[in-house]
Amino acid sequence: MRFILRRLGFYLIALLVSVTLNFMIPRLMSGDPVQLMFARFQGRMDPRAIESLYETFGFVQGPLHEQYFTYLSHLLQGDLGVSIANFPIPVTEVIAVGLGWTLRLVGLATVIAFSAGIFLGIRAAWRRGRFADSVILPITGLLSAFPYFWLAMLVLYFFALGLGWFPLGHAYSLDIHQDWSSPEYLSSVLHHMILPATTIVLTAIGGWMLGMRNNMISVLSEDYITMAQAKGLSDRRVMYTYAARNAILPSLTGFAMSLGFVLGGALLTEIVFSYPGVGYTLLTAVNTRDYPLMQGVFLMITVAVLVANLLADTMYVLLDPRVRAA
Amino acid sequence: MTQPMPTFDQARTDAEPLLSVRDLVVEYHTQRGLVRAADHVSFDLHRNEVFGLAGESGCGKSTVAHAITRILKPPAHIAGGQVLFDEVDVLKLNDDQLRDIRWRRISIVFQSAMNALSPVLTVGTQIADALQAHENGTAQMTRRQVLDRARELLDLVGIDPDRVNSYPHQLSGGMRQRVVIAIALALNPELIVMDEPTTALDVVVQKQIMDQIRELRNQFGFSILFISHDLSLMVEFSDRVGIMYAGELVEVAPSQAIFNDPQHPYTVRLMNSFPTLSGPRVELFGIPGSPPDLITPPPGCRFHPRCDVALAGRCQTERPGLQPIGARHMAACHLLDDKIVNKEDAS
Amino acid sequence: MIAAKPILEAQGLTKHFRTGGAVSQRVVKALQDASFQLYPGKVTALVGESGSGKSTTARLLARLYEPTAGQIIYAGRDTVEDKGRSKLLKYRSEVQMIFQDPFSSLNPVHSISYHLKRPLQIHRKAQGRQMTEKVHDLLHTVALTPPADYTPKYPHQLSGGQRQRVAIARALAVEPKVILADEPISMLDVSIRMGILNLMAKLRDEQNLAFLYVTHDLASARYFADETMVMYAGHIVESGGSEELTQDPQHPYTQLLLSAVPDPARGLRTQETEIAGEVPSLSEVGEGCPFAARCPHVMSRCREAMPPVTRLSETRWVRCYLFDEA
Structure with a gap:
């Protein structure tokens, strides 16, 4: 039993690390990733999609740790954002x-x-x-x-x-x-x-x-x-x-x-x-x-x-x- | 080359021997050639008797035990001889007949119980297996009855019956060996083959186990074929002892005779290799050289290259056969020719 | 006769091993408070069952582990200052070890000649042409003759007894003063054992070596050793001349051990008293005498603290409250 709890702890930490990495990577790129994507789509993106993108990436107003918590809370609620190509269908449904x-x-x-x-x-x-x-x-x-x-x-x-x-x-x-x-x-x-x-x-x-x-x-x-x-x-x-x-x-x-x-x-x-x-x-x-x-x-x-x-x-x-x- | 048929031990003329091994030959092929691990081995084992088979590594004692119980692993195979258990040749039985006598009449206690028990099954399951594998038709035991019998058996060997749900790794080495003994007793066999049952155990635990076995024997009256390289233990525990060397049986005698009056030069030198705790301190020498290569054994007597009293000529060319040389005492040595008694004289 | 000064001495030697991961820790008290001396030209036996601490003692003396407490005094000097390669090397050239398993203590991919040359090279005992001569000398000493027959061979081509002789030759190569033999004959065939013990006795006499002979076999200790120490669950409980100790044991455990050894010379044995219990696990040893749980003479103070050393004579001592006057 203790063995399993120890492993569970280990996996939770691993999960947290990967989720955090997921959060950090777009921010490590210079510039605004959302704008970059917009450019890729050659401007043919639904403006509402841009909004939700910002949301999904946690680019809300506020300091970094607030963004992080927003991001985490979204994840915990099962909200993975909205699919761009299939807008407005949420990612989870796809x-x-x-x-x-x-x-x-x-x-x-x-x-x-x-x-x-x-x-x-x-x-x-x-x-x-x-x-x-x-x-x-x-x-x-x-x-x-x-x-x-x-x-x-x-x-x-x-x-x-x-x-x-x-x-x-x-x-x-x-x-x-x-x-x-x-x-x-x-x-x-x-x-x-x-x-x-x-x-x-x-x-x-x-x-x-x-x-x-x-x-x-x-x-x-x-x-x-x-x-x-x-x-x-x-x-x-x-x-x-x-x-x-x-x-x-x-x-x-x-x-x-x-x-x-x-x-x-x-x-x-x-x-x-x-x-x-x-x-x-x-x-x-x-x-x-x-x-x-x-x-x-x-x-x-x-x-x-x-x-x-x-x-x-x-x-x-x-x-x-x-x-x-x- | 056939050996003269040894005259069999007529110790208990009232009863036929329980087990009679006759000219057993076990061979296996290796890259370098044919190995004769057991070469025309013959001996009798009587009811309610402990017969010890002793020798050093590679002498063939384990091979003989495995051949008798038909658990030889390939590439070793039985190339000749008979093993008569209660007059029936075990070597000729088919799988079903074999399953019938297995465990019910002959069971085995393996060396190092560490490996004789499956690590993922409880001790109780492994005892129950033996019980359930042998019910055919008559009175099928219910699960409850099987479990009760398992607990009974554990109690018999001095283990708390509640340990029936323990796994092997939760028990100490001595306890595991007791479990293996309990399993061997499960169906009340007539003969138990014990292959180095205490070799992996400390000397105090060894004494506990041997005492336990003695007690159980008094209670149930089974015979034991006891294999070991520990001659002191062997002599103490067995009624009769057979000494093996390089695949052959070279001497058979009651244990005190082997200890006090060994005849075969190998036995004599072997007895001189054990330091004792009592008695005077004497210088011991062991035996020079090493056991022969079984693929090309020395011609004539296999012990002659290491023997200090070998006769030039005869010992190097002619293989001695096991002959009776006294009351219940047999040896295979040319130097003992003058002691050979006739079958009628040895009563 | 006992030489005036011991060559290797253990004082209060203790070794605890920590096991278990970050969560659960267990301490295995392999050796506790061991004190004894090894003298040149004398064999001292360390006898015990498995889990008694005898192998740990040998390895501590060989400096394969560091002690948790206590001192190892070699030639009058406390070896705790001997750190660093050259000091350790010097120690190793004077205190050598022989292992139990002749099959695994030799490297199967190297020839016998290599095995014997290596220590000579490492400790700079010979060079060039002298090397071969020295190797041949060593093989003569351990009675593997003619040496030229053995030098090109590989371990798997030799028998167990021959391999053990090579191991002894290897230990002798550096001209040691002390040999620690850890169960050197238990894995050999019975008829070979005496040959090896006799060889070691010869070396003791001819080269005035000090031997520590670790074994579980009390009878071979009586045969080969001058002094014998009996160990139980990490403690030395009795020590004395081998003959005296085996003929007239004082400590209850020694008596138990002696009664358990099969000895046909004692004649037909009658049913004796039940021996209860088993050796305790070294991670669960408490404060008192470890034998208290099985001792027929146990008293209440036995469970409270380990009895002190009581000298019974110049050559004998026990650790048992039965003898403690206090």
């Missing part, structure tokens, strides 16, 4: 839409890749030199070495363009009304998800599988495994409760951290498949110089990574009793 799609696609794919990778890794280690180990492992390894976008485009080319089995892009058929209760909509969403999800799984599974397999192999050489077998326990029990339970610890923390990055969106996937997730949102924001939106996304990613790290630490404490003693 992100929310992208976040939903990202969580569904990338989240699901990561979970599948992890679960399948772990399961295959266990089998590969248990039966070393047999099918899973000598055939599947090298294949997944090979797949993870491919440049992702190349694999994605290949898949898109053959299965969508060539065979026409899957759509070429987007999260759902644009002519179907967005309604989660409609089975038509649901099946369209699923249909659109399959190719991008598959490409993510194919490239990610190798890493998890290899990691788990290697951990398993070192755990399998431990005496307590021999003891468990000598006790006459079934192979299944030894493999899962004794071996995998110990071997999975490092992979789990890796998984928790990769969940943090899920929120950053799988940028390449979303570009290749034109999937409207957070990555796509971020890309558009960069292209349109939509600073509030960019800042909002970065902040979200920062928080997500820190939360994921905290989650990983917590999980370790829950799963490994030796850490609790510390």
Whole structure:
């Protein structure tokens, strides 16, 4: 418990530092950043947007520390400002839409890749030199070495363009009304998800599988495994409760951290498949110089990574009793 | 090259031995060649007896113990011989049959309990496992019953039963070893193989554990195959002792005989390597040289290069077999030829 | 006969280790108030179970740690002033250490010849052609002959006993006056141990070296050492001539230790009294005698303060209230 509180404290400090940096950087530039942006837009900015920009950056009247507190209070209220390119939609709303799609696609794919990778890794280690180990492992390894976008485009080319089995892009058929209760909509969403999800799984599974397999192999050489077998326990029990339970610890923390990055969106996937997730949102924001939106996304990613790290630490404490003693 | 079949110990002529190891051979391949870790090892172990297998590192005692319980890890494999447990050859059992006798009839106490227990499971779970893995059909134990039995077992080995929910790292080294012993006793086996059970422990804790084991033996009457390199401990604790050298069994005798009247030159020199706390202070010498390379062992008797009484000729060419040389006393040495007794005489 | 002056002396030597992070601190009292002398041409044994503080004592004398309190007096001079490389080097050339593990105390990537040349080079004991001669001499001293067979070899090509002999040769290279041997034979095969102890006894006699022999094996202390000190939980509780101490132990802990050692020469053992308890953790030791919790003769004052040293004769002393007249 104390361990977790200590980590929480550490992460809160990290968060504060990044938020402060976020605050400081525009101010370190010489000149007025808002005016600079206005110049970029070649004067084609809604004057109200300029106002809100000043607000967002905390360029209100008053000394620096007042600005800082205003900025912090805005953040705490969940007010990330207003998106410039999509004025007057607030940043939080824009992100929310992208976040939903990202969580569904990338989240699901990561979970599948992890679960399948772990399961295959266990089998590969248990039966070393047999099918899973000598055939599947090298294949997944090979797949993870491919440049992702190349694999994605290949898949898109053959299965969508060539065979026409899957759509070429987007999260759902644009002519179907967005309604989660409609089975038509649901099946369209699923249909659109399959190719991008598959490409993510194919490239990610190798890493998890290899990691788990290697951990398993070192755990399998431990005496307590021999003891468990000598006790006459079934192979299944030894493999899962004794071996995998110990071997999975490092992979789990890796998984928790990769969940943090899920929120950053799988940028390449979303570009290749034109999937409207957070990555796509971020890309558009960069292209349109939509600073509030960019800042909002970065902040979200920062928080997500820190939360994921905290989650990983917590999980370790829950799963490994030796850490609790510390 | 086959050895003359050793005549078996007829100590308790009323009962057949519980465990009968015959010509056990264990080999493994290395880059440099074939290693014979156990070479035609034969001995008997009777009911309610403690048989100690002693020797230095690399002599093959652990290998024999692992082979008997069939937990040898590759690349080591059994290349010959029989292990008759209650007349059944353990080496020929299939996985299911093996699971049947595992733990129920033969259990193991490993060296350094530090590693014999999974660090992420409670002690209670690991005891319960052994209990639950062996219920087939008859009277399935409820969770409650299993837990109660686990607590009972902990109490039996002198641990507070409430520790059933503790994790291994929360217990001291001595307590962990007691847990491992409790697990070994869980199904009331007839034979417990103890592989260096106290080597990693301090001498006072060692005494506590050995006393505990003695007490449990009095209570439950199981046999023990006791492996150790600590000859003093071995002689004190065992009924009979077998000395191994370079993969072979070179002498077998009741423990007091090994201590007071060792016959094989290796045993004699070995006994001369232990400083004692009582008795006069004598100069000790140990044994010059080192154990042989098991890939190319010396021809003839494996001990002859280090033996100070080796006979030129015979000891270098002919391997001695284990022969009875007295009441319940066997040794493998050419110099003892004149002492060999016939099976009928040794009663 | 005891030489008039001790060559290395410890006075009130204490070592506390601090562990734990910023939040929780624990003090491990590894050694408390140890005082003893080492004489040339004599072996002094330090006997104890794990956690008794014996290895810490050896390392303090080797100046691998700095003491928390107390003095180390070498050849009449307090070594606390010896800071700085050249002074430390001089000390190291006169006080050498031999370690327990023959497998890890030699560097696997260097040859035996290198191992023996290094100390000669560092302490400038030989140069050029003399170097090889000296190396051969050293190997002769430790009975690794012919030396030319051993110099080109690497540690993994030698047996445990041979490696330990090389470690001894290495220590002898700098012509020390004191050798601190930390469990030098516990990791060796039984039949090899006596050879090493006999070698060290020979060196004691021929070169008039002072030995500190750290061990958990009371029987080997009786065999090899002239004086024996018994340690428990960081304190030296009894000291005296080895033969006298092992045949007629006075401190209750020494008696316990002796009764626990397996000794077939004592004949068939009857069931003896239950030995209760275990060695206490060094971070939880209180003010009184650490053995109080397990002592069959415990009195109330045992828990209040550590008993003072009581001299039983010119060569014997104990720290136990059973003998304290006051």
